[in-house]
Amino acid sequence: MGQTLHPIEFSHVWKQYRLGSKQDSLRDAIPALLKRLSGRNGQAEGRADGLFWALSDVSFHVKKGETVGIIGPNGAGKSTILKMLSRICQQTRGQIHVKGRLAALIEVGAGFHPDLTGQENIYLNGTIMGLKRKEIDRLYDSIVEFSEIGKFLDMPVKRYSSGMSVRLGFSVAAHVDPEVMLIDEVLAVGDLSFQQKCFQRILDLKSKGTTIIFISHNLEAVQRICDRVILLDEGRVLRDGVPHETIAHYRQEAMRKQRYVKVWDPTGNFRVEDVSKDLEIASIQALDAAGQTCEEFETGRPLKIRVAYRAKRMIRQPAVTVTIERVDGLICHEASSTRSGRTWPSWEGSGTVTLDYPALNLSPNTYQIHATVYEGQNPAPVAQLGEPVYLQVTSSQLSRGAFHLEHGWSSEAN
Amino acid sequence: MLTHLRELYRYRDLLFSLALRDIKVRYRQTFLGFAWAITQPLAYMLIFTVVFANFGQVSSDGAPYPLFSYTGLVPWTFFATALGLAVNSVAANMNLVKKIYFPREVFPIGAILGCLMDFLVASVLIAGLMVFYRVPVSAQLMWLPWLVGLEIAFLISISLLVSALNVFYRDIKYIVPLCVQLGLFVTPVIYPTSKVPPHLHNWYMLNPMAVVIDGVRRVVLHSQPPELQPLLVSTAIVGTLGLGAYLFFKRVEVKFADLI
Numbered sequence: 001m002g003q004t005l006h007p008i009e010f011s012h013v014w015k016q017y018r019l020g021s022k023q024d025s026l027r028d029a030i031p032a033l034l035k036r037l038s039g040r041n042g043q044a045e046g047r048a049d050g051l052f053w054a055l056s057d058v059s060f061h062v063k064k065g066e067t068v069g070i071i072g073p074n075g076a077g078k079s080t081i082l083k084m085l086s087r088i089c090q091q092t093r094g095q096i097h098v099k100g101r102l103a104a105l106i107e108v109g110a111g112f113h114p115d116l117t118g119q120e121n122i123y124l125n126g127t128i129m130g131l132k133r134k135e136i137d138r139l140y141d142s143i144v145e146f147s148e149i150g151k152f153l154d155m156p157v158k159r160y161s162s163g164m165s166v167r168l169g170f171s172v173a174a175h176v177d178p179e180v181m182l183i184d185e186v187l188a189v190g191d192l193s194f195q196q197k198c199f200q201r202i203l204d205l206k207s208k209g210t211t212i213i214f215i216s217h218n219l220e221a222v223q224r225i226c227d228r229v230i231l232l233d234e235g236r237v238l239r240d241g242v243p244h245e246t247i248a249h250y251r252q253e254a255m256r257k258q259r260y261v262k263v264w265d266p267t268g269n270f271r272v273e274d275v276s277k278d279l280e281i282a283s284i285q286a287l288d289a290a291g292q293t294c295e296e297f298e299t300g301r302p303l304k305i306r307v308a309y310r311a312k313r314m315i316r317q318p319a320v321t322v323t324i325e326r327v328d329g330l331i332c333h334e335a336s337s338t339r340s341g342r343t344w345p346s347w348e349g350s351g352t353v354t355l356d357y358p359a360l361n362l363s364p365n366t367y368q369i370h371a372t373v374y375e376g377q378n379p380a381p382v383a384q385l386g387e388p389v390y391l392q393v394t395s396s397q398l399s400r401g402a403f404h405l406e407h408g409w410s411s412e413a414n
Numbered sequence: 415m416l417t418h419l420r421e422l423y424r425y426r427d428l429l430f431s432l433a434l435r436d437i438k439v440r441y442r443q444t445f446l447g448f449a450w451a452i453t454q455p456l457a458y459m460l461i462f463t464v465v466f467a468n469f470g471q472v473s474s475d476g477a478p479y480p481l482f483s484y485t486g487l488v489p490w491t492f493f494a495t496a497l498g499l500a501v502n503s504v505a506a507n508m509n510l511v512k513k514i515y516f517p518r519e520v521f522p523i524g525a526i527l528g529c530l531m532d533f534l535v536a537s538v539l540i541a542g543l544m545v546f547y548r549v550p551v552s553a554q555l556m557w558l559p560w561l562v563g564l565e566i567a568f569l570i571s572i573s574l575l576v577s578a579l580n581v582f583y584r585d586i587k588y589i590v591p592l593c594v595q596l597g598l599f600v601t602p603v604i605y606p607t608s609k610v611p612p613h614l615h616n617w618y619m620l621n622p623m624a625v626v627i628d629g630v631r632r633v634v635l636h637s638q639p640p641e642l643q644p645l646l647v648s649t650a651i652v653g654t655l656g657l658g659a660y661l662f663f664k665r666v667e668v669k670f671a672d673l674i
Contacts, residue, residue, distance in 0.1 A: 017672065083671065087515040090668040104514060111510055115439045124435055127428040128514060 006099075007180050007211045008062040008085065013094035015055040015080055015235075054080045055235040057094075067212040069226035069243065071219065071250055076232040078215045082182050085213065100179030100211075103129060105202075111169070114158035118149065118168055121157050125172045139175045146197070147171035167194060174201050180211045199225075219247050223328040244327045244366055248390065251368070279315055279383040282308040282350065284371050286391050299395045299404050303360040307371045309383065310350040317376040318347045322355050324391075327366040332402050338374075361404040364395045415657075418664050422517050429520050429527065436499075436528030451532035452539050454495075455487040462487075466604055475606045477635040481543045485634055486603040486627045488536045489565055493623055494594045496529035500573035501590045504670065505580050511670050518667040519660070522573035526566065540634065552637035561629045561640065564649060568622045571656035574663040581670050602627050619644035622652055 055077045062068050070078045083089040084096055086104050111128045112121045122143055126136040136143075144150045147167045149160075157165055183202060202225060206212060216222055222229060222243065229246035231239040233253070239246045287304040288294040297303060305322055319338040325331055335355050337343070368390055373383035395404060422429075441447045459480055466472040467479035474482035503521035504511065511518065544551065580586040598604070600621055607628045610618045619625055619641070625648040629640030 083512075087668075088512065088671045106513060111514075113435055113439060115442050116435060120435075120438065124431045127425075127431040128510065128516065130425070130516065131427075133427045133430070 006061040009097040016092040069222040069229040072232035077235040102180040103176040103178035104182040118153040432524030433527035451535040492533035500525040522577040574659040622648040
């Protein structure tokens with residue numbers, strides 16, 4: 001009894017998919033059937049096709065009004081979970097319980113017919129999403145307003161730009177008002193202002209007490225709206241807990257696994273690069289005033305970051321960059337030896353570089369420290385960051401924002 | 415079963431939307447619009463009249479042959495067109511099937527409802543021809559709802575079966591139109607039921623479409639009631655078939671999204 005109180009219950013769910021070609025025509029199916037009837041190892045051949053488990057023994061539950069994020073690399077099984085929750089697919093094993101009206105906030109421009117007008121498509125799409133025509137009558141003005149394409153509603157959708165039809169599809173989906181809402185990577189929809197609108201809509205649902213499952217690669221957004229985050233990898237739950245911890249774990253896993261490094265090029269764009277192994281960063285240490293390694297740190301105190309390297313060949317004109325990244329991905333500070341005008345002729349063998357902050361005024365939060373080593377003017381790094389270091393910053397004072405800055409107030413009456 | 419039907423009822427507006435979509439899309443950007451609904455049976459009527467009534471001397475049980483063939487062609491065209499659209503209706507909407515949940519039977523049933531409009535428009539011409547040929551109207555017309563209902567139920571039953579099978583084996587969408595074309599010869603469209611050898615009559619009337627078309631002709635052209643025994647048998651066959659097809663469809667529909 002206590003178990004079925006939650007709106008979503010996933011217990012020991014397994015889902016199997018077949019890889020490769022399936023029987024799509026009778027020409028394949030009839031010989032297969034005959035073979036099976038004659039008992040000639042039809043079974044074994046069927047298995048040889050390749051089956052794989054998209055989900056293996058996944059269990060979790062979601063409480064009423066809770067917002068749970070699901071993160072993980074591509075192919076981890078995130079969308080498979082969503083499909084099973086919304087009854088599009090059926091699990092191979094295990095039990096799924098969903099209580100209450102459920103809707104998926106996904107882009108369903110797929111339901112549009114190109115020859116119908118925007119208005120006709122609103123009705124078509126709305127009924128596909130499970131709304132009644134009367135409900136759509138009532139919501140119609142609001143849907144049109146949300147989409148901001150009111151002028152084009154009498155035009156067939158085939159003449160819409162792709163952005164317009166996405167807006168229209170999403171506006172309809174955003175007006176379904178369920179008890180359980182499934183959201184799959186919607187923040188990549190439309191332009192910036194529309195994305196913010198969608199985000200606001202999700203926050204509205206949340207404050208109304210809607211139970212939400214949120215799938216996204218936008219970890220910052222996950223951190224902002226979720227009460228709990230589940231990390232999936234290869235169909236298994238790796239972690240289920242507080243957002244910043246799960247997210248930090250995911251970032252760490254991703255970096256460890258992939259041996260890639262994040263690079264911000266001079267124009268501010270982000271790219272991911274494979275790292276050569278000419279130089280290895282052996283360790284990164286955060287040291288307090290007393291020279292002790294610290295994991296917790298009070299804001300405003302001095303901090304040294306010591307990077308130990310092991311060069312496998314001679315590195316000419318090495319340059320080091322140390323980045324302090326907040327757990328949600330915000331780069332709080334990046335120190336570059338080149339920009340500071342500090343240069344070394346060459347590195348050989350092993351050694352350390354130390355970066356000195358006389359007073360580090362970060363706001364209380366969890367931070368990751370990375371280091372990257374470059375050679376000369378080559379924009380590609382020569383060293384990966386090794387294991388990133390975590391730093392928990394605390395403060396006796398309340399403050400918001402990224403930094404704790406010295407400040408004062410004054411006032412004057414005119 | 416009841417839960418399935420209740421859910422389908424909850425999605426009745428979707429059914430309506432899909433049918434409306436089909437109707438609107440079919441005649442949008444056409445010059446003749448709904449008039450196209452009668453062109454197919456009308457064209458066949460003209461050809462049949464020339465070929466079978468004039469060259470072939472096919473009997474029409476005393477009714478004018480154009481009217482005789484047209485009353486057969488209207489229900490038959492409805493059957494052939496609707497089934498042709500319904501068979502691929504689930505597979506053609508796979509982008510939706512993969513993205514969102516709703517009872518999947520709305521696709522075949524919606525496709526059939528979308529053709530019902532054409533059927534009704536084409537039927538109006540029957541009334542016109544009856545006036546033209548001065549065929550008397552009788553109270554026997556009250557049988558029509560049963561006959562039309564039987565045809566729709568038969569269509570839904572077969573469509574549920576073939577549209578689901580077509581998701582697994584795409585051969586079905588080629589097999590079905592072939593069967594429909596052959597079916598024309600075991601259904602009294604071109605010739606009257608009276609031409610069927612008496613010892614085969616009971617077998618012949620196991621085809622629900624034969625019962626429907628024969629019934630419609632008796633009721634409309636001859637002011638007679640339909641043959642009651644075949645009508646009851648067909649109703650029972652369609653009822654059983656429909657129940658089985660629906661249960662089959664609901665059993666396999668959960669696999670649809672995985673199969674694409």
